[in-house]
Amino acid sequence: MMMRLPRHRKQISDANFLAINALLEAYGQAAVKRDALREQRTPDPTVMAEYEDLCQKLEDDIIRILASVSPRMVR
Numbered sequence: 001m002m003m004r005l006p007r008h009r010k011q012i013s014d015a016n017f018l019a020i021n022a023l024l025e026a027y028g029q030a031a032v033k034r035d036a037l038r039e040q041r042t043p044d045p046t047v048m049a050e051y052e053d054l055c056q057k058l059e060d061d062i063i064r065i066l067a068s069v070s071p072r073m074v075r
Helices: 006-014 018-039 045-068
Strands: none
């Protein structure tokens, strides 16, 4: 996620609360699956679209939370 959101690297690395950690973990798992699908010769387009959409939604949620997080919630 830090590579996808370079402007938020410091916030992501310093974030230490359950909501953001859970989203980062979910994004990581979804991105690994999405990337594996991309490497397949003929991936199922429906499944591929679902993972692309899921990754984008998780990324949007992470950005939204980072934009509204209080500095007190960061180390």
